Amino acid sequence: NAGVTQTPKFRILKIGQSMTLQCTQDMNHNYMYWYRQDPGMGLKLIYYSVGAGITDKGEVPNGYNVSRSTTEDFPLRLELAAPSQTSVYFCASSYSPPTGVYNEQFFGPGTRLTVL
């Protein structure tokens, strides 16, 4: 099993450009998440999904969109990149709900995005 994979690993965007961060998991998890991590800060939840066709906003959704057409894939779209979106983006998945006592979230290796 590859677990959670993310592409690309690194990307530099110009202000106003768009891009999609890809995330795929092969563990048949229903729950998937996108987080961003700024230097010296904790992870902030951007969007999450509890199953194919169902998505919901997290703590910091502005400037992002997601879709979940399959159980495996959960892409994150940036429409008009801004310098404030410079961050490390992590995708994660879990078998059980986020607040389950036995829940473990499995993270991808991250995408390092710089917007200039």
Added chain:
Amino acid sequence: RKEVEQDPGPFNVPEGATVAFNCTYSNSASQSFFWYRQDCRKEPKLLMSVYSSGNEDGRFTAQLNRASQYISLLIRDSKLSDSATYLCVVGSRGKLIFGQGTELSVKP
């Protein structure tokens, strides 16, 4: 006030030392508690869940005090390989809330 707050760190300790990390959370209705480990520029990985009665995994001991809304992680006999950032994570309002992390550096 942040929902999850940790010791600011960094902690610099010699090999073999015992080190304790503290964490407080603001939502008394929080349901689940975890410690994650994050190596430099890598993804977070679950270190251990924290149960109400406290739990131990080898050299690691986690404690939860719901009355004080406080979580701790104790590492005994520190190894060089324990150097990482330790994230306190709380399940609250249907989501996981991450602390900012405490960096640990174990020196020879």
